[in-house]
Amino acid sequence: MPEYKLHCFAQSGNAYRAALMLNLIGAKWEPVFVDFFAGGETRTPKYRAEVNEMGEVPVLVHGERKLSQSGVILTYLAERSGKFRPEGEDERLEALRWLLFDNQKVNGYLGPYRFLVNWAKPAPHQAVLDFLKARIVNALGITDKRLSARPFLIGDRPTIADVSLSGYLFYPAEEFGFDIGQDYPAIAAWRERIKALPGWKHPYDLMPGHPMPAAGEGT
Amino acid sequence: MPEYKLHCFAQSGNAYRAALMLNLIGAKWEPVFVDFFAGGETRTPKYRAEVNEMGEVPVLVHGERKLSQSGVILTYLAERSGKFRPEGEDERLEALRWLLFDNQKVNGYLGPYRFLVNWAKPAPHQAVLDFLKARIVNALGITDKRLSARPFLIGDRPTIADVSLSGYLFYPAEEFGFDIGQDYPAIAAWRERIKALPGWKHPYDLMPGHPMPAAGEGT
Numbered sequence: 408m409p410e411y412k413l414h415c416f417a418q419s420g421n422a423y424r425a426a427l428m429l430n431l432i433g434a435k436w437e438p439v440f441v442d443f444f445a446g447g448e449t450r451t452p453k454y455r456a457e458v459n460e461m462g463e464v465p466v467l468v469h470g471e472r473k474l475s476q477s478g479v480i481l482t483y484l485a486e487r488s489g490k491f492r493p494e495g496e497d498e499r500l501e502a503l504r505w506l507l508f509d510n511q512k513v514n515g516y517l518g519p520y521r522f523l524v525n526w527a528k529p530a531p532h533q534a535v536l537d538f539l540k541a542r543i544v545n546a547l548g549i550t551d552k553r554l555s556a557r558p559f560l561i562g563d564r565p566t567i568a569d570v571s572l573s574g575y576l577f578y579p580a581e582e583f584g585f586d587i588g589q590d591y592p593a594i595a596a597w598r599e600r601i602k603a604l605p606g607w608k609h610p611y612d613l614m615p616g617h618p619m620p621a622a623g624e625g626t
Numbered sequence: 627m628p629e630y631k632l633h634c635f636a637q638s639g640n641a642y643r644a645a646l647m648l649n650l651i652g653a654k655w656e657p658v659f660v661d662f663f664a665g666g667e668t669r670t671p672k673y674r675a676e677v678n679e680m681g682e683v684p685v686l687v688h689g690e691r692k693l694s695q696s697g698v699i700l701t702y703l704a705e706r707s708g709k710f711r712p713e714g715e716d717e718r719l720e721a722l723r724w725l726l727f728d729n730q731k732v733n734g735y736l737g738p739y740r741f742l743v744n745w746a747k748p749a750p751h752q753a754v755l756d757f758l759k760a761r762i763v764n765a766l767g768i769t770d771k772r773l774s775a776r777p778f779l780i781g782d783r784p785t786i787a788d789v790s791l792s793g794y795l796f797y798p799a800e801e802f803g804f805d806i807g808q809d810y811p812a813i814a815a816w817r818e819r820i821k822a823l824p825g826w827k828h829p830y831d832l833m834p835g836h837p838m839p840a841a842g843e844g845t
Contacts, residue, residue: 461727461768476723483719500702504695508680510726511734519761534751542738549680 411436414458414466416443417617420518420575422465423610424477425484428570430606430613432488439468440615444526477574478506481567491567501561505553505568512546514574521575521582547591555593558600565604573601577609630655633677633685635662636836639737639794641684642829643696644703647789649825649832651707658687659834663745696793697725700786710786720780724772724787731765733793740794740801766810774812777819784823792820796829 411429415422415438429436441464442448449455449462459466459475467474467483474480485492493502509515520539523531550572553560560568576598580586588595601607611617630648634641634657648655660683661667668674668681678685678694686693686702693699704711712721728734739758742750769791772779779787795817799805807814820826830836 460772462764474719474723476726478726479719479723482722486715496705500693500698503701504693504698507695507697507726507729510730515730515734531757532751532753534753535757538750538754538757545681553679 409435409437410469412439412468413437414439414441414468415464415614416441417611417614418619419443419464419614420514420521420573420578420610421463421477422614423577424514424571424574425465425467425480426610426613427573427607428481428484428491428567430608431570431604432484432490433606434484434488438615442616444616444619478510478567478571481506481570485567491565491570493561493566493568498561498566502566502568505560506571508546508549509568509571509574512542513550513572514576516543516546517575517583521578524584525582547587547594551591551593553593554597559597565601569597569601577602628654628656629688631658631687632656633658633660633687634683634833635660636830636833637838638662638683638833639733639740639792639797639829640682640696641833642796643733643790643793644684644686644699645829645832646792646826647700647703647710647786649827650789650823651703651709652825653703653707657834661835663835663838697729697786697790700725700789704786710784710789712780712785712787717780717785721785721787724779725790727765727768728787728790728793731761732769732791733795735762735765736794736802740797743803744801766806766813770810770812772812773816778816784820788816788820796821 411434413422413425413429413436415426426436426438441454443464449459449464455462458473461475463475465475465477465480467480469483474483481491484490493499516539520536520543523536523539557563559565560572576587576594580588588598630653632641632644632648632655634645645655645657660673662683668678668683674681677692680694682694684694684696684699686699688702693702700710703709712718735758739755739762742755742758776782778784779791795806795813799807807817
């Protein structure tokens with residue numbers, strides 16, 4: 408029986424951070440599919456009462472523990488496994504710094520942007536996409552500059568800050584309408600280093616729910 | 627000579643978190659005014675090279691250390707002072723969970739929304755305000771429900787999660803165009819508990835730059 412269960416679905420980059428971490432540390436885990444798109448599961452009172460009051464994925468279940476927020480899950484798994492763990496006060500503060508920046512400004516904006524581009528009904532107003540895109544460009548520029556000076560966010564080895572940054576950065580360029588790899592060379596090079604880590608998998612190979620059934624198909 | 631210096635300005639709720647924490651723990655500190663509005667200081671190459679590559683306030687200077695991201699500053703000050711510090715693994719993970727949620731979804735959206743409403747030029751598109759407002763309503767609703775069941779975010783005493791949540795929640799209602807205190811009674815009650823803490827001050831009494839000179843006035 409797997410040690411961990413992860414509530415997730417393939418299209419969520421927030422869930423991908425946790426799924427990727429589980430794979431990278433070699434944990435025994437299984438996904439619990441959350442029907443976000445067809446069933447609106449995260450918005451149901453049942454999900455909010457029993458799984459996560461924040462109405463989000465991912466949620467990690469480990470024995471009696473139920474943890475939400477990917478940054479919490481990464482911290483917990485790093486402390487338990489000793490892998491991707493920042494060491495000492497300086498590294499811990501620096502990893503937390505990039506984790507917060509990522510959650511608010513990098514993947515924190517990439518996620519909603521990609522959702523609006525691909526799945527929002529009614530279609531989003533162009534002004535909203537332009538607003539988010541400008542903030543994404545700023546945040547990716549800062550990240551690219553950071554990674555141009557060192558192989559991983561806080562130095563020579565990958566930590567949970569890098570696992571967090573992976574969130575939406577491995578999804579196909581056509582889902583964003585722009586190519587992060589082409590526009591940000593240091594992020595592109597970092598992405599190759601992350602892909603080379605043992606256990607790395609693409610989000611669509613790691614979590615259930617891809618491809619989605621076409622509209623009208625199935626339930 | 628003050629032990630801490632904080633790069634900040636009065637209108638920044640992100641900086642307020644750090645300034646409030648310094649006051650609540652009784653630290654000796656002084657503000658370093660950042661000319662965000664008239665001078666665009668956080669966007670200058672000098673600021674990004676010498677103060678914060680992320681182009682943000684707050685930045686805390688303590689001896690040789692220079693810390694950015696309010697969540698990092700709160701963590702650091704809690705560990706040094708022993709005040710507002712979550713204790714044990716469960717509390718640490720739970721405080722981090724609310725800190726991340728706040729940074730991404732509560733104050734993470736309230737800050738840009740209030741900026742657009744009051745200071746953006748050209749004026750923002752209504753669709754952008756509507757997009758942000760819907761996300762703010764969702765996040766404040768989750769927070770209000772949480773605080774209706776306990777006095778502070780993670781239980782019976784205030785922690786850095788509450789100091790973080792304070793970010794934009796004490797600025798005047800007219801700066802948002804809606805009254806958080808009226809719409810969210812549990813947040814309103816929590817706010818009174820925070821205001822009662824020794825050392826609490828309003829952001830405009832704690833950081834420099836308020837009121838702003840009228841357009842055309844001064845430099």
